[in-house]
Amino acid sequence: MMNSITQSKMSKQIRTILVIGFYLLIWEFGAARVSSSLILPSPRETIKTLLELMPKEVFRLAVGTTVARIIAGVGLSMGAGIVLGVASSLNRKLLYLIEPLIGLVKAIPVVSVSILILLWFDENLAPVAVCFLLCFPPIWSNTFEGMSTVDSKKLEMAKVYQVDMLSVLRNIYLPHLSPYILSGLSISIGLGWKSTVTAELLSSAPYAMGRMIYNSKIYLETTELFAWTATVIILSILMEKGVKGLIEKRSKMVGYGYRN
Numbered sequence: 001m002m003n004s005i006t007q008s009k010m011s012k013q014i015r016t017i018l019v020i021g022f023y024l025l026i027w028e029f030g031a032a033r034v035s036s037s038l039i040l041p042s043p044r045e046t047i048k049t050l051l052e053l054m055p056k057e058v059f060r061l062a063v064g065t066t067v068a069r070i071i072a073g074v075g076l077s078m079g080a081g082i083v084l085g086v087a088s089s090l091n092r093k094l095l096y097l098i099e100p101l102i103g104l105v106k107a108i109p110v111v112s113v114s115i116l117i118l119l120w121f122d123e124n125l126a127p128v129a130v131c132f133l134l135c136f137p138p139i140w141s142n143t144f145e146g147m148s149t150v151d152s153k154k155l156e157m158a159k160v161y162q163v164d165m166l167s168v169l170r171n172i173y174l175p176h177l178s179p180y181i182l183s184g185l186s187i188s189i190g191l192g193w194k195s196t197v198t199a200e201l202l203s204s205a206p207y208a209m210g211r212m213i214y215n216s217k218i219y220l221e222t223t224e225l226f227a228w229t230a231t232v233i234i235l236s237i238l239m240e241k242g243v244k245g246l247i248e249k250r251s252k253m254v255g256y257g258y259r260n
Contacts, residue, residue, distance in 0.1 A: 027042070040222075081184065
């Protein structure tokens, strides 16, 4: 059994490496055809530039600031999304108020949201506000869905035996809601990176990855633009993988399945 699981993981890793290698070859071929790093730098040039950027203080400061903003935005959306998701399932009037707002936020483009937020917040707070606003819907939706599917028989039994509300929350609601909330968190991380970096770029927020991308574009440093973009992609994937790893570990400990 263990051997089959190990072989499955290895085959998946090999497949991933081959797919990445395939697209890198296409990228390399395209760069060779264009023959201009100003238009399309090669993977080797991008990696070289990224390695040159990494030891610099401005790189560490930009990465640290952007990551901190994403953590703050996603964290705030988690708190608000869970509280309002639970409250909406228990109060229909609140649900009628929040549902249109969720639909509106989902429909508005990230750029439009960022520009509107910039009218109300300064360049340091705007990326956090944009991240919060765009990450809130999946957290709320997943929490509401989880509340809607709680086993009613367990709730009736708890009511019959007069179990206190704190015990009901801890022993019935929380174990059931956990996979829904964690799944929403996983979705929100990707949205958090996209929205935060876009807001940083539009607001020219200081010490930020979005600002570095904007500067690269202004000064026609296309290789640096690719290097910063690659950094965003890599960090986003690593953060999402890390959260999924924690989710899977938690799932095994308490015995519930992770919802993709």
